[in-house]
Amino acid sequence: MGLKDFRIIIKVIGLLLMLIAIALLVPIAVGLFYPNDDVGMGGSYQTFDDFLFASALAAAVGAACFFSIRKVEDMGIKHAIALTVLFLPVASLFAALPFFSSGISPNFLDAYFESISGWTTTGLTTIAGGGHGMGADLFPHSINMWRHLLQFLGGISVLLISIIVLTQARTGSESITMVASEFSATDRVRPGIMSTAKTLFTLMLLLLFVSAMILMVAGMDPFDAVTHAMSGLATGGFSTHGDSIAHYDNNLAIEIATVIVMIIGSTNFAVHLTVFSGNYRELFKNVESRAFLILVIAFTIGGAMWMSTLGDADTNEALQYSFYHVVSAMTTTGWTIVPGGILPLFFSPLFIFMLTICMLVGGSSASTSGGIRQVRVVLMAKSLWWHIKKSLLPSTIVFPRSYHHIIKKTVTDTRMADIYLFVSIYLLTALLSSAVIMAHSDGAQTYSVESSLFESASALSSTGMSTGITNITAPVGVKIMLMIDMWVGRIDIIPVLLFIASFSRKFR
Amino acid sequence: MPRRPTNISRIARGIVSTIGGIVLEVAVILWFIVLILGSASVALFLWQLVG
Numbered sequence: 001m002g003l004k005d006f007r008i009i010i011k012v013i014g015l016l017l018m019l020i021a022i023a024l025l026v027p028i029a030v031g032l033f034y035p036n037d038d039v040g041m042g043g044s045y046q047t048f049d050d051f052l053f054a055s056a057l058a059a060a061v062g063a064a065c066f067f068s069i070r071k072v073e074d075m076g077i078k079h080a081i082a083l084t085v086l087f088l089p090v091a092s093l094f095a096a097l098p099f100f101s102s103g104i105s106p107n108f109l110d111a112y113f114e115s116i117s118g119w120t121t122t123g124l125t126t127i128a129g130g131g132h133g134m135g136a137d138l139f140p141h142s143i144n145m146w147r148h149l150l151q152f153l154g155g156i157s158v159l160l161i162s163i164i165v166l167t168q169a170r171t172g173s174e175s176i177t178m179v180a181s182e183f184s185a186t187d188r189v190r191p192g193i194m195s196t197a198k199t200l201f202t203l204m205l206l207l208l209f210v211s212a213m214i215l216m217v218a219g220m221d222p223f224d225a226v227t228h229a230m231s232g233l234a235t236g237g238f239s240t241h242g243d244s245i246a247h248y249d250n251n252l253a254i255e256i257a258t259v260i261v262m263i264i265g266s267t268n269f270a271v272h273l274t275v276f277s278g279n280y281r282e283l284f285k286n287v288e289s290r291a292f293l294i295l296v297i298a299f300t301i302g303g304a305m306w307m308s309t310l311g312d313a314d315t316n317e318a319l320q321y322s323f324y325h326v327v328s329a330m331t332t333t334g335w336t337i338v339p340g341g342i343l344p345l346f347f348s349p350l351f352i353f354m355l356t357i358c359m360l361v362g363g364s365s366a367s368t369s370g371g372i373r374q375v376r377v378v379l380m381a382k383s384l385w386w387h388i389k390k391s392l393l394p395s396t397i398v399f400p401r402s403y404h405h406i407i408k409k410t411v412t413d414t415r416m417a418d419i420y421l422f423v424s425i426y427l428l429t430a431l432l433s434s435a436v437i438m439a440h441s442d443g444a445q446t447y448s449v450e451s452s453l454f455e456s457a458s459a460l461s462s463t464g465m466s467t468g469i470t471n472i473t474a475p476v477g478v479k480i481m482l483m484i485d486m487w488v489g490r491i492d493i494i495p496v497l498l499f500i501a502s503f504s505r506k507f508r
Numbered sequence: 509m510p511r512r513p514t515n516i517s518r519i520a521r522g523i524v525s526t527i528g529g530i531v532l533e534v535a536v537i538l539w540f541i542v543l544i545l546g547s548a549s550v551a552l553f554l555w556q557l558v559g
Binding site for chain 2 (some may be wrong): 206210214256259260263264267272275276277278280281284293296297300301304305308315318319322323
């Protein structure tokens with residue numbers, strides 16, 4: 001990467017900033033709709049100018065970037081990777097402005113944290129949590145709308161990034177390309193960027209409408225239904241309430257409705273398209289829906305057994321809490337039905353550890369969820385079986401190494417090697433970042449092994465469940481580490497390494 | 509000669525298949541939930557019977 005290469009990146013980021021400027025106008029409209037927003041720190045008339053200022057600034061900077069650069073070369077692989085890596089922190093900078101200028105966040109770091117957490121569809125928050133009647137409960141509607149809109153846009157952008165950029169960037173790690181190209185198995189998604197974007201956008205809007213309807217039928221008020229549909233579909237996990245879904249006092253209808261929305265969001269979008277084009281069987285045959293079902297059953301039973309025998313919960317309660325949190329972690333959403341949202345106060349270290357594994361496994365490929373992704377986990381499990389077969393069967397027998405995803409796909413050795421490379425880098429990152437968090441222990445605050453691992457896995461897989469480490473008083477180092485986790489985890493780590501390596505003279 | 513489908517019938521078919529898809533997906537997810545909770549409660553029952 002030379003300086004020359006940055007021209008096209010800056011130009012494209014300029015274009016995207018102008019789109020963000022338009023998105024920043026939406027909360028203004030919402031604010032006008034709720035003129036009596038006298039809750040908490042500011043009324044809508046106060047956030048009005050915050051959003052207007054942020055929008056104007058984003059538009060001005062975006063236009064300056066876009067129009068000042070005229071001559072650009074063609075978009076190459078390294079440009080696409082650099083764009084993927086740089087877009088998120090730059091966009092979050094502008095998206096964070098309203099949180100800071102409206103006084104919701106006491107300093108810019110926490111506003112930036114909230115914004116990155118939104119864009120990456122994580123849902124960790126330092127300012128909006130805190131339990132019943134705290135945090136997000138006090139925010140004006142416009143701010144809450146912006147937080148959830150951020151997650152929705154983040155969900156769409158991560159889909160676009162994983163499907164368009166990483167599929168085009170063929171030289172990227174093959175395991176990433178594979179996950180991204182899971183999407184291209186249907187003929188409904190044409191290779192053209194604009195038509196892919198249009199199909200995705202339409203599908204997301206349609207699913208948003210359906211999800212909002214489901215939540216409204218379950219008993220949420222319209223504003224909550226729309227905002228929760230946005231964050232649930234993006235498997236984000238922000239909520240308009242300080243104690244997340246626990247706000248609804250174990251309302252069974254709402255819990256089931258949110259589970260449905262989470263599962264819709266974490267389903268492969270190629271599967272959605274296949275179902276909509278009439279192939280209903282795919283839902284039962286798909287490798288990832290099967291994996292999801294089996295894993296959720298296993299972890300739910302495991303968690304509920306422990307809670308009902310050694311904990312003091314009765315059977316139904318154990319089942320309810322175990323199931324909800326396993327789904328929330330596996331889809332990497334991060335909603336919780338525990339009052340206050342601080343899990344270790346309610347759950348044993350064993351269940352916390354099980355949730356950590358669920359988060360690391362994550363949802364489907366080509367969905368809005370994060371984590372290692374189920375297709376990789378299934379292939380790793382299958383590769384063990386293939387290895388046994390290869391070792392014990394006579395060497396003359398050739399057996400297919402394939403899995404079902406819309407069509408039958410075969411797996412090569414290079415592909416498997418790339419998957420293992422990705423998974424080891426992913427786990428290493430989780431371990432290293434939890435070490436960094438542990439290193440911030442001092443007399444006032446100690447960070448245990450399991451909660452540090454939980455928190456970094458939560459940030460890395462863009463889940464957003466918290467053991468309480470993420471709060472306003474956390475050390476700056478911890479906050480920055482979690483922000484880096486969210487950022488690199490969202491774009492599957494390897495593009496960041498490629499971006500850094502591309503500055504080396506070897507690759508000029 | 510068969511008539512080519514008009515735009516309206518194509519749109520109508522698209523809408524029907526989309527709504528069908530959504531209804532089916534939600535139904536399948538509900539079925540997943542029933543399956544998960546059912547098998548989990550059976551397992552729990554057996555677990556408590558043993559313990």
